Amino acid sequence: MNLLDIVSAILALLSGIGIFLIACQMMSSNLESASSRKLKALFASASSNKLIGVGIGAAGTAVIQSSGATTVMTIGFVNAGIISLTQAATIIYGANIGTTITAQIVALGMFGKNAISSTLIFSSLTGIGAFLMMFSKKAANKTIGGILAGFGMLFVGLSLMSGSMETFAAQNSVKEFLAGISNPLLLVLIGAILTAIIQSSSVMTSIALAMVVTGLISLNQGIMLTLGSNIGSCVVAILAGVSSGKNARRTALIHLLFNCTGVIVFLIIGWILTATTNGNLSFGSMLSKAFPGVPQTQLAMFHTFFNTATVLFMLPLTSVLVKLVCRIIPDHIAEEQDTGMRLQYVNDNMIKTAPIAVQQTKREIIRMADIAITNVNSSIDAIVTMDFSVLKNFEKNEEELDYLNQALVEYIVRLSAENGMSEKDRQYLSTTHRSVRDIERIGDYAENIVEHAKVLQSASQTFSKEARQEISELKDKLNSLYTKAIEAYTNENFEALAEANVIEEEIDDLTEKMEENHVSRLSEGVCSPVSGAQYLSFSSEAERIADHLINVAKTIRALTQP
Secondary structure, eight states: OOHHHHHHHHHHHHHHHHHHHHHHHHHHHHHHHHTHHHHHHHHHTOOSOHHHHHHHHHHHHHHHTOHHHHHHHHHHHHHTTSSOHHHHHHHHHHHHHHTHHHHHHHHHTTOOSSSSOHHHHHHTHHHHHHHHHHHOOSHHHHHHHHHHHHHHHHHHHHHHHHHHHHHHHTOHHHHHHHHTOOOHHHHHHHHHHHHHHHTOHHHHHHHHHHHHHTTSSOHHHHHHHHHHHHHHTHHHHHHHHHTSOHHHHHHHHHHHHHHHHHHHHHHHHHHHHHHHTTTSOOHHHHHHHHSTTOHHHHHHHHHHHHHHHHHHHHGGGHHHHHHHHHHHSOHHHHGGGOOSOOOSSOOGGGGGSHHHHHHHHHHHHHHHHHHHHHHHHHHHHHHHHOOOTTHHHHHHHHHHHHHHHHHHHHHHHHHHTOSSOOHHHHHHHHHHHHHHHHHHHHHHHHHHHHHHHHHHHHTTOOOOHHHHHHHHHHHHHHHHHHHHHHHHHHHTOHHHHHHHHHHHHHHHHHHHHHHHHHHHHHHTTSSOHHHHHHHHHHHHHHHHHHHHHHHHHHGGGGSOOO
16 A cells, blocks of 8 residues: 555544444434424423433433434533423433444445445435435425435535445555554543544444454444443533533533443443353354344444443442432532523523424523513512512522523524524413513513602602502503513414403403503502502503513514414
């Protein structure tokens, strides 16, 4: 092999890895888009049943073809308090099973060397998918085209990688060098480091498959590289957990401990098999007998068996694992870095899975609305009772509303730039800017009501009994409107929107009546000019709060039907 051959082989390998990575991303994003509603429902159905958690993790990973994305989503859910650590652990278990599908697909593509190879057949889907993406006018067809093109590109990348491996395998010096790397721990370390660099265990496993098939390394070496890839795959989860709350960090640690435990157990079993049979029995020899003549299937089946067996081994120990990570990352230490304001339901890592990020953005907006209505109630209580003890929490909530207003808008802008979401999700995102602004204005009007209360306090004035009764009725109407508006917004419930519209009209009538009654009380001397002015201002602020609440609910009109 001359220098030109070496350079060509290296370039082919890099090209293959690049195409494979792009294919994984393309297929994942389009699969997410095509199944966004089912994907949302799937992760929303997480329960305390461990087997259901495993099933959700496996099915979710099979759908989006990325265990890393599933793990990042899970960390986001734990961070937001949507699921428990135990539920997160079982979903991560399932993700490890779901990720084995990629290796099985790659192994399938390595058959048929004497006739038209399956690699060539599957690669042709790239062209079919590209034509659909370029010439179809329907969004659904473009998504299908993206899935087919991504699937086909997997095999284009695989073909390039395999070709480069065959070039190296033709050189005895290269084979002898690689054969000398026989230490299992070193091979596991190499697999972990390469996976951490690539940030894709699927790519690392596929490289190992290509190396085994071309004879560049033995099956046992490929097994050790595959074991290492499971450890290296934890890097994505660790990066997602480091910047989040304590439970997110605990979830990332669960992922790491789970994968490391599985690798250690299999290394011990492999050592016992070799030691007790004088090297005559190993994972490789058993798989060779079970699947003779198909090394690609042998390694793919080991990958599946390893992940499934690890899940079966760790599932009964889940409670122990959760307790262990809670001791390693205790509450009092973890919370020291978790005291500032932050988005609870979304994070930057979740943007990679756009359909889930959209769903969680809605939860974040609803949380913002909850804070706003809490401040509205606190401000009304303050102006009625002249009790300002709630102001400390009120001011804290107002600071959080200001933070969420800016943070959510910035997050939505970044999320809107992502591919892989349905047209309905895009339409929803286009409405969120106004919804966030409406909610922020509700908080501002609550501040204004508090200022009116302070004016009354400084003038030693209070509202009359009749005025306080009207305010109490108005407060009840506002809370009823909030309940219906949020129900409409959350569930796209048009019946709730109709009910909200009725309540909003009642509030308009009530505030108009309040102004008329105020004029009567003022002429009768029941109310002072100072209290009367604040009363009129208050009714105006309340009417505007109702207007902004109904604006939030009305955004569902902009969404197309599924």
